[in-house]
Amino acid sequence: MCETVVGHYRRLLTAKGLVDIPWNGHGTRLRRARHADAAALAFLHRRTLPGAFLPVLGEGFLRELYRALIEDPEAVALVAERDGRVVGLATGARSVRRLYRRFYLRHGLRAAIAAGPKLVRPEVLRRVRETAGYPVVSNGLTEAELLSICVEPAVRERGMGRRLAEEVIRNLGELGAQEVKVVIDAANEGGNGFYQAVGFRLERTLAVHDGTTSNVWVIECRSSSGWRSQSS
Template sequence: MSETVLRPGDDLRRPDVPAAAALHLRAFPAFFMASLGAPFLREFYHGFVDDPDAVTVVGRADDGRLLGVVVGTLDPGRFFGRLLRRRGLRFAAVGALAAVRRPRTAVRLLRAVAYRGEVPGDASGALLNSICVDPTAEHAGHGRRLIAAWWDRARERGATSAFLVTDATGNDRVNDFYRRAGWTLVDAYTTPEGRRMNRYRRSVLDRR
């Protein structure tokens, strides 16, 4: 068996999409997007491949296996508008299957499909949508290297700030990760479904 060494640097490529979806399921089995299933996640990750506003970084083991992936966009409104035009019918089809299996997800699914990066308050700059690392490779600094590589790449492409949102409740490990990685908690808000969300920000003015 090869050593587990995550090497960030490559962009997400089309052949990586099934592995990225499977990795997301392993990393976040109890979260909403995972509850929509692998077909929905494959459509989600496909949307970042070759998009002009997408910023993606993957990490691989020495044997080429995908061990980590982080995706985001320089212009959330433009990116998600284009995503709906390009893949909206596919999202609707796979989302309908998920809603049949779990009817309680239907309302949140509609909001997810219509999402354009909006959050309450002053949310400007690039958006980091998702980061996940294979659970077998956690606790070795891989996630911090991945998110640092994503931020470096976003800055190289002109971003001066970025933000992300994550659950505020029952999500201490993830919140701690973002703080340790140099992101600053700027505010919190509650979604229409009652989820409490934290918003983090990163800027070129940060000293870290």
């Protein structure tokens, strides 16, 4: 009984980012993201994924997005921290469709103001509409999704990206997901190779943005012990 109570409180503290996620990270700690991390997460996202679409909308938009992910009850937002500095992040959602709906309702106005003049550019506006329609395009696939992984180049060789991915998958499983998908540009050889190495299987291709083919990778959720046995 005592072990059950201790385990319950440890899970609650971990969810609030007050207890580290177990990992032998060579001086790097993993924890749940907190509201105070939003600016650092936005900066890391823009810095490590400069060619992606969302950074085009600006750091202010990204800060609002990460605030939404951190507070959403069906989302997972993780931080890798070294010497008090954020060096990695990973996010996921139990349902992208529901996440988008809550984001628009609770953060949409502030996010639009932050994106500002960029939204009047036809190409940017087109991609925003395509992104908003993405949950419809992905019908027939699991709703749970690993949304982003960003890691500082200096620590990528330490297995941090894989550990972050596995922890997001485990957390989404605890939220009720049976499978988790990730969508990535088919031309991104490094990214596709990474998800294959983690254990994802290639499920299909789709066109989220006009003229760009994306691969959809899917993985079955496993228990916490199952992930740890693979990682050790």
